[in-house]
Amino acid sequence: MDDKDLLKNRVVDVFVKTFKISAENYRSDLQPGQLKEWDSLGNEILLMNLEKEFDIEFSEDEILEVNTSGDLEALILSKVSGNESL
């Protein structure tokens, strides 16, 4: 398992905990509204949980570009790839 997979597993884990879904229901093309709990407030909680998990902070511009769960994976990968501790 490479770093990318490890990172994705951690993202999935945050989704599972935040939205109380099972890991099998995670896909990289999930969009807000497709999960019952992924509404406006759910989205804020998700972002905060991801920031906490990866010790990063999303900027407003970055959030503007996020439309799917896959976008979040890519964004997090790009943000932590510079860090040593994956």
Added chain:
Amino acid sequence: MNLYDFLLEHRSDQPFLSTASDIYTDQELRCAVEFVFQKIQKESFPRQSRFLLIADNSFFWVVSYLAIIKAGHVVVPVAPDTDAPTLAFIQNQVEPEGVFFSDIYADHLQKYLGSFRISEKSLPDQNRLKSTDLSFSTSVEVDDKKDLASIMFTSGSTGKPKGVMVTHRNIMANTSDIIQALALTESDKVMVVLPFYYCFGTSLLHTHLRIGGELCLYEGLYSAPKILKAMQQFKVTGFAGVPSHYELLLMRMRSEVQLPALRFLQQAGGRLRPESLKKISEVFKHQQLYVMYGQTEATARISILAADDFKHRSESVGKPLPHSQVQIFDSRGKELASGQEGEVCITGDAVTLGYWQSKTEKNSTSLENKSFNGILRTGDLGFLDKDGYLYITGRKSRFIKLAGKRVSMAAIEDAYKASPVILDCAITKTNHPVMGEAVRAFLVIDPSYNRTQSLHDPSEVLAELENYIQREWLPYQLTLLNELPKTKSGKIDRQKLTSLDQEFKNVG
């Protein structure tokens, strides 16, 4: 006067509605309304027939709403995600002659659609709407004091939804009052995130149509960066939201807002936490903040706290509007002097006729009278100060007996929300083996507090709360939630709350 003529009286051919992809002008609106109006008139429905309108905010919504009103009939706006039993209930109540709906809901609505149905597809395309050779029919004459323009179903935060009967006069009176209180002008352009089927949303439509202003529709997930970007792009002068809209904005506003066009903010639909209200007034320091109080039963808005008054009276919901006079009554119906707390009652042209009754309800021998007879008992408790400012202190029916004292549950909720631990909460009663009654709390932990403390366990939360809440008010039963169940209009869905089959913990 028919409400349609009142709303379009001062419009010529300006843009009235913008979406992310389209701009619609007054002339396009008039043409589309005419088209739908003629379809309705062809059927010779009986006077004041009811029509369901089930669509998201859109050009189609506005056209349908206005065409039904122009034809002297009654619009019944319904939230598109209304569940099947509620939809069946509403249909049973109002016995509609037809349904106006967005095509995307066609499958979901199949069994409710009778023979008269109009969807987005029935509208001519935008190019044909530009033709100016169309002659416009005169609106159907109405008795504006008696005839209904709409039946607005209240969110039903307790029990079954109730259909509020709103007359043409109600809307005209309330619309004029709001325009005056907010000093709206034809250059105002409001960002709409509230649904039009909710009275706060419809009031944005009414006021901006009447004044010759513009509405910009926000589509998609509500998140601070996206909504702020949209406000920049549309160059809106106004924004309106319920407490959750403002809380969500505050959660992710990192940099100072650059919105030179933005002139004012409207906040209604419940009380915003005092510290959030303060933050909003700091973040938007160049904008005027209007805090308002209202009820569907009084058309939309009852009182507005002028931006200039906010500094010194931030606890107040402002001064009553001219067509919504406020009096405070005690439980025996005696009017109370200023400073004394009692039930907030409203009289004036903005007071609606009452709740709609189905045929069977009308024929039943039950003595329950659902009309207001000119005086609306809001069920809210409050007082007027000596200068005529209104303060809301709680709900009449929501009391709990704690250690022998009758306490308003709203006061307890306020105390919880005032602590840094809690973002949102709802209190209900539960039985206590010794005390009789005790607090059951549904709590949403403030994520920014949680960030430093990591609160997951109810007993840890209780330990934190002990620092901020007096002992008798602490929860006996506690449920932690990611968010409270809310109705579409942002109010706590108390019916759903009581049915929440979540595990709770006896902590008291």
